[in-house]
Amino acid sequence: MSGSFYFVIVGQQDNLVFEMEFLPAGKAESKNGYRHLNQFIAHAALDLVDENMLENCSNNMYLKTVDKFNEWFVSAFVTAGHMRFLMLHDIRREDEIKNFFTDVYDLYIKFAMNPFYEPNSPIRSNAFERKVQCLGKKHLLS
């Protein structure tokens, strides 16, 4: 059984840096009327992520499931530079999502090393998108 996933990277000023959808084969792109809903749910979850960070004095970057909206779960991962990786998913897949976050984190760090990339600005790179897509297929849609 496989579900659909919506992955987004949010910057320090709650600005959108990167977003990508992972849908299982066979499901067409989600109806246009509901695509903005994903962004809305993710944005609403940011408050909970911050609250989690403040009260949970753990050293973990991975915050597991932070919020639930209708049938969507929101899992989060916070980096040292306060960049937040959010994943909206409709089925529970903690391990796979954690591995996905770790791999995307490695990828993001390498990308941030690029002197031509302005931190916190939207990521517009075909190579990055392709790699994230591969990671998504490998961890989430298998």
Added chain:
Amino acid sequence: MADKVLFEFLHTEMVAELWAPHPDPGPGGQKRSLSILESIGFRVGQALGERLPQETLGFREELDVLKFLCKDLWVAVFHKQMDSLRTNHQGTYVLQDNSFPLLVPMASGLQYVEEAPKFLAFTCGLLCGTLSTLGFQSLVTTSVTSLPACKFQVVIRKP
């Protein structure tokens, strides 16, 4: 391992290159070169701030972040820890390094004190950049009374 020296040589060349065309550029030109060095350091600091704290996310407050700068950042870049950290608990911190690696090869004592600021500009930017990734706007200045000891004064700006 040759790593330490590689960075020192690169840094020395950077400073030399910015000062080479006009050995005595006058106040306007000097300021420009200093700010170029600071912005280079800033970008490097931003990248390091993302990359270094791999597993340790225990930055509850400013003091933890400053301790991270003194220990982990200094060890990663200069292979030694900062010698002392003082604070007035109101956003001002003084980081003191008694034998700053970029100044050690130059002199020991009062010689070349006027030349020292150009060799510290990059590091000021480095501290500022790392703090900015970790979420703090800051102002970093240095003061040198006798080589190779130097002090970095960090003032965290409240939003």
